[in-house]
Amino acid sequence: MSRTAPKRHRHRGPAARPRRRRILAFLVLVTGSGFLALSGPSPAWAADTTQYAADPSRGNGVAVPFEGLVDRDGNPVSISGAIGVDLVLGSTQEPYLPCQNFNQATGAGDTYLNACQERGSYATYTRFAAGRSLLFPHGYFMGDSQPDLVRGGTLNTGWGSRTAGLSFEFYPQVDRDKEFVHSRFYIDAFGHRANGWTYSAWVGRITLATLNDPGTARIGGRITDGGSTPARDRVRFLIFGGDARSSSDYPISSFAVFTSTGEPTWDSGAMYAGPQRIAVTDTANGRQCVIDLKGISGRDNVLDLDLSRPDFGRAGSVCR
Structure with missing residues (x-):
């Protein structure tokens, strides 16, 4: 497989940042605990990424044979959007995300923070216009060197040789946000060496899905605080789960991250059908309940919540 270098976009300013709060999204799938990791940036003691073991046999770095998104007919999608990629060092079990290690107040962070396209968030965040969703026709590449997006020049990060995992997340355009499933997948095995790179399993393409497609679901209901509507x-809300497959049969899931609207109801938007883990946090006092739902499908899954109750009104939820 030959390599064509992916375009590196220098996103700067507020308009270029992801429009949602970022979290350690993949942890919900691998920790097995009842709580999501919501504590923000990774610890400062881990700022020197050179502490993580490198694999010099990987050559130039790692690559994921993922092309992008298509519609149901296999054509580029008709909406705009973006694909964010989290870089994970350390291990899947004990992860360190260098680009999320950023203190906005002080400007301190990872040694190679200048290589992150989204400080405090994704390593890369690649936007696309309608009809241009096949972003990585030759695959996605994480090399050992990246552009310095602040000072110019090149940073020898060693990220490719140290990558433990890569998490890919899709965002549709803002005005169509709830209509489309936000797909995601995680790669943590790289074993096929070719053309100077080390490749993961073949992912191929992901078919964009809406609630009109089979294999999708939506969750929603009333939300109150002892009878009043929360501000x-x-x-x-953080929701992760569902079961789907890419064009190569690689497992993918879905996610949703949003806050209350001031209305007496909430709505997850389109998700893949299947088991779901829902974390609900009352930001007024920091209380959080995690609710696990077994396989669900269809549009009419009801989950009413009452913040005044110890379990937010959902028996069996795990709260703190």
Whole structure:
């Protein structure tokens, strides 16, 4: 497989940043605990990424044979959007995300923070216009050197040789956000060496899905605080789960991250059908309940919540 270098975009300014709060999204799938990691940037003691073991046999770095998104007919999608990629060092079990290690107040962070396209968030965040969703026709590449997006020149990060995992997340354009499934997948095995790179399993393409497609689901219901409606942005929702497959049969899932709207109801938007883990956080006091739902499908899954109750009104939830 030959390599054509992916375009590196220098996103700068507020308009270029992801429009959602970022979290250690993949942890919900690998920790097995009842709580999500919501503590923000990775610890400062881990700022020197050279502490993580490198694999010099990987050559130039690692690559994921993932091309991008298509519609149901296999054509480029008709909406715009973006694909964010989290870089994980250390291990899947004990992860360190260099680009999330950023203190906005002080400007301190990872040694190679200048190589991150989104400080405090994704290593790369690649936007596309409608009809241009096959972003990586030759695959996605994480090399041992990246452009210095602040000072110019090149940073020898060693990221490719140290990569433990890569997490890919899709965002549709803002005004169509709830209509489309936000797909995601995680890669943590790289074993095929070719053309100077070390490749993961073949991912291929992901078919964009809406609630009109089979294999999708939506969750929603009423949300109250002892009978009153919570204020806008008071309640934070994080949902991960569902089961789907890429064109090569690689497993993919879905996610949703949003806050309360000030209305008496909440709505997850389109998700893949299957088991779901929902973390509900009352930002007024920091209380959080995690609710696990077994396989669900269809549009009409109801989950009513009451913040005044110890379990937010959902018996069996795990709260702290």
